[in-house]
Amino acid sequence: MKIKGKSYTTIWLNENDESCVQIIDQRWLPHEVRFADLKTVDDAFTAIKDMWVRGAPLIGGAAAYGMYLASLHFKDNHSVVEQLTEAGNYLNTARPTAVNLAWAVNEQLKAVKQAALLENISLANTQKILKTNAQKICADDIKISESIGENGLAIIEAIYQQKKETVNILTHCNAGWFATIDWGTATAPIYKAHKKGIPIHVWVDETRPRNQGARITAFELEEEGIDYSVIVDNVGGHLMQNKQVDLCIVGTDRTTYCGDVANKIGTYLKALAAWDNNIPFYVALPSTTIDWEIREGKDIPIELRSNEEVKYIYGKTEKGELEKILLTPENANAANYAFDVTPAKYITGLITEKGICEANEKSILSLFPEKALIV
Amino acid sequence: MKIKGKSYTTIWLNENDESCVQIIDQRWLPHEVRFADLKTVDDAFTAIKDMWVRGAPLIGGAAAYGMYLASLHFKDNHSVVEQLTEAGNYLNTARPTAVNLAWAVNEQLKAVKQAALLENISLANTQKILKTNAQKICADDIKISESIGENGLAIIEAIYQQKKETVNILTHCNAGWFATIDWGTATAPIYKAHKKGIPIHVWVDETRPRNQGARITAFELEEEGIDYSVIVDNVGGHLMQNKQVDLCIVGTDRTTYCGDVANKIGTYLKALAAWDNNIPFYVALPSTTIDWEIREGKDIPIELRSNEEVKYIYGKTEKGELEKILLTPENANAANYAFDVTPAKYITGLITEKGICEANEKSILSLFPEKALIV
Numbered sequence: 244m245k246i247k248g249k250s251y252t253t254i255w256l257n258e259n260d261e262s263c264v265q266i267i268d269q270r271w272l273p274h275e276v277r278f279a280d281l282k283t284v285d286d287a288f289t290a291i292k293d294m295w296v297r298g299a300p301l302i303g304g305a306a307a308y309g310m311y312l313a314s315l316h317f318k319d320n321h322s323v324v325e326q327l328t329e330a331g332n333y334l335n336t337a338r339p340t341a342v343n344l345a346w347a348v349n350e351q352l353k354a355v356k357q358a359a360l361l362e363n364i365s366l367a368n369t370q371k372i373l374k375t376n377a378q379k380i381c382a383d384d385i386k387i388s389e390s391i392g393e394n395g396l397a398i399i400e401a402i403y404q405q406k407k408e409t410v411n412i413l414t415h416c417n418a419g420w421f422a423t424i425d426w427g428t429a430t431a432p433i434y435k436a437h438k439k440g441i442p443i444h445v446w447v448d449e450t451r452p453r454n455q456g457a458r459i460t461a462f463e464l465e466e467e468g469i470d471y472s473v474i475v476d477n478v479g480g481h482l483m484q485n486k487q488v489d490l491c492i493v494g495t496d497r498t499t500y501c502g503d504v505a506n507k508i509g510t511y512l513k514a515l516a517a518w519d520n521n522i523p524f525y526v527a528l529p530s531t532t533i534d535w536e537i538r539e540g541k542d543i544p545i546e547l548r549s550n551e552e553v554k555y556i557y558g559k560t561e562k563g564e565l566e567k568i569l570l571t572p573e574n575a576n577a578a579n580y581a582f583d584v585t586p587a588k589y590i591t592g593l594i595t596e597k598g599i600c601e602a603n604e605k606s607i608l609s610l611f612p613e614k615a616l617i618v
Numbered sequence: 619m620k621i622k623g624k625s626y627t628t629i630w631l632n633e634n635d636e637s638c639v640q641i642i643d644q645r646w647l648p649h650e651v652r653f654a655d656l657k658t659v660d661d662a663f664t665a666i667k668d669m670w671v672r673g674a675p676l677i678g679g680a681a682a683y684g685m686y687l688a689s690l691h692f693k694d695n696h697s698v699v700e701q702l703t704e705a706g707n708y709l710n711t712a713r714p715t716a717v718n719l720a721w722a723v724n725e726q727l728k729a730v731k732q733a734a735l736l737e738n739i740s741l742a743n744t745q746k747i748l749k750t751n752a753q754k755i756c757a758d759d760i761k762i763s764e765s766i767g768e769n770g771l772a773i774i775e776a777i778y779q780q781k782k783e784t785v786n787i788l789t790h791c792n793a794g795w796f797a798t799i800d801w802g803t804a805t806a807p808i809y810k811a812h813k814k815g816i817p818i819h820v821w822v823d824e825t826r827p828r829n830q831g832a833r834i835t836a837f838e839l840e841e842e843g844i845d846y847s848v849i850v851d852n853v854g855g856h857l858m859q860n861k862q863v864d865l866c867i868v869g870t871d872r873t874t875y876c877g878d879v880a881n882k883i884g885t886y887l888k889a890l891a892a893w894d895n896n897i898p899f900y901v902a903l904p905s906t907t908i909d910w911e912i913r914e915g916k917d918i919p920i921e922l923r924s925n926e927e928v929k930y931i932y933g934k935t936e937k938g939e940l941e942k943i944l945l946t947p948e949n950a951n952a953a954n955y956a957f958d959v960t961p962a963k964y965i966t967g968l969i970t971e972k973g974i975c976e977a978n979e980k981s982i983l984s985l986f987p988e989k990a991l992i993v
Binding site for chain 1 (some may be wrong): 629648649785821826827828832836845846849852854856857859882885886888890891920932933935936942943944945946949950951954
């Protein structure tokens with residue numbers, strides 16, 4: 244998608260130097276667009292852990308490239324599979340909730356192991372496999388996002404057909420193109436609808452504590468010329484009570500195969516309000532975020548992050564400087580749970596790359612019959 | 619209650635200069651404790667409108683003193699009732715949602731009109747009546763808060779008897795002593811329980827956009843030595859799902875006589891989560907916040923405040939300066955609804971100065987039978 248009219252993806256291999264992966268460092272948005280170079284697995288780890296990149300699919304892409312970067316620094320005389328497993332274990336600890344992280348790490352391991360079965364694989368070949376596979380994971384993710392967009396577009400179109408007026412969509416956090424490689428998950432249907440000329444207005448939950456909505460979703464929509472209003476996370480319920488929301492679409496970091504959805508903290512509260520006011524509540528997701536090993540949402544590990552994220556906030560001063568300010572008493576205790584689980588019963592449907600299904604095992608498996616043997 | 623060990627109320631008449639009402643200017647909490655002098659009705663209007671003072675009962679107290687301050691500058695040759703009505707109309711426009719504002723203005727008007735019926739009332743006498751009545755409104759409010767505290771204490775005690783461990787209470791916004799004259803409404807039972815030795819931990823919703831929880835409730839609890847954790851507004855649902863909340867208590871700015879509760883934006887979302895997880899959800903209120911003329915919550919006017927409150931936030935920089943920072947793209951749209959309405963069906967009970975009742979007309983009228991003729 245676009246920044247100042249120029250097309251970008253969120254992560255790419257430097258054209259002139261293949262030892263360098265480039266990203267948009269999202270910590271400075273919306274105030275500054277900064278780029279960063281990742282050259283080692285440590286760089287990739289830091290970028291994931293400290294949220295230079297975030298969003299389940301993009302974390303997957305960054306992890307895939309992280310495995311590639313790790314291999315560029317391997318000792319030639321060790322087993323590459325052993326070294327790669329170690330790098331993967333390390334990357335897996337960067338963030339605990341997004342299932343894509345472990346998925347991408349595993350895809351990379353699998354690719355190398357498969358090749359190693361056939362021949363005594365050289366380090367150079369390992370690196371090539373990891374590079375090509377990382378690029379493929381990212382290219383596939385873009386296709387997946389576009390398919391989610393096309394599938395979700397049908398929901399927005401149906402509302403517009405009936406309403407014949409601007410469709411008001413509420414979203415939480417950033418499941419936009421900055422959370423993926425391109426297009427986004429929750430935003431993909433919005434971008435598709437906008438490109439088709441359907442009038443859209445997006446209620447953007449600011450999404451405390453890290454304000455991914457106010458910072459990143461708002462920035463995305465602004466750059467794409469889509470009408471939006473930033474709201475504090477407390478407002479959505481009131482808007483839904485007053486018929487100012489036609490549809491909710493959010494993303495997810497991990498979804499159980501029975502349809503419970505772990506997503507950014509606060510998603511559950513919006514799902515309750517949508518349910519209470521008969522407003523459709525959809526979750527947009529690539530099937531990579533479905534955890535085929537977990538039945539119930541209560542078994543998804545929920546990341547507890549530093550309380551500094553609650554007590555302090557970043558923003559731009561009147562002088563144009565980026566500054567961190569304290570919001571609470573100096574010595575305040577704070578608790579910072581990063582995700583919550585929305586029970587499947589409050590979810591109208593899941594928008595996947597394969598189509599839309601209900602949030603239950605049977606309906607999910609109807610889209611992914613090949614998984615029936617696993618669960 | 620206490621600040622640095624010294625007892626205060628939130629508003630008082632200067633002992634040495636009765637033309638001056640003093641307040642704690644709450645805009646600087648928790649970083650600085652600043653006091654302000656109010657000398658005119660304009661000062662009182664500004665203090666209410668710009669939230670130097672806030673909270674339904676304290677707005678009432680400030681409005682009562684505002685009427686007194688107005689009278690200090692009346693033209694002697696005009697009808698005092700006429701001038702006072704004008705001042706009251708002016709004060710009433712400062713904030714639209716809290717019913718206590720109009721109530722206090724009306725109490726003052728009534729007191730003067732009653733006296734004027736008996737005799738041709740002098741300006742000096744009018745001023746004396748208004749002063750005494752403002753002091754009485756504030757003194758009564760303290761008694762009311764204490765009674766709410768005693769009544770609510772029974773709920774906390776019952777939970778503690780059963781649990782025998784720390785009672786976890788979630789509150790939204792600041793319905794603490796800074797929202798009243800002393801003791802608070804939602805916090806009054808907490809302070810009473812703490813003084814009785816019941817171990818308490820309070821989950822403090824930060825309460826965006828103005829962060830009255832992170833700033834003021836946290837400050838209050840800190841100063842009173844009560845254990846608390848600040849959380850972003852998104853977290854409460856997750857905590858309730860995970861049995862980390864035993865009880866919710868919030869305040870209200872206006873409650874209909876059928877039990878619908880207008881309170882700080884976001885209250886409705888917490889009530890839904892409490893309902894979904896079978897957690898008692900109580901609203902603490904002085905009966906002055908009951909609007910005996912409104913049946914349904916949808917008829918309560920909801921204040922729409924400046925979008926600057928969403929886009930910018932105040933806090934303390936590392937250098938110790940208070941600074942305003944921008945959180946969104948510079949030109950972002952934002953919408954800032956200040957209150958929402960929690961339907962009575964999601965409320966376990968109302969804790970009033972007269973006792974606890976259910977949130978329905980019959981139960982409310984059983985505590986206030988004298989109102990049966992009005993509704």
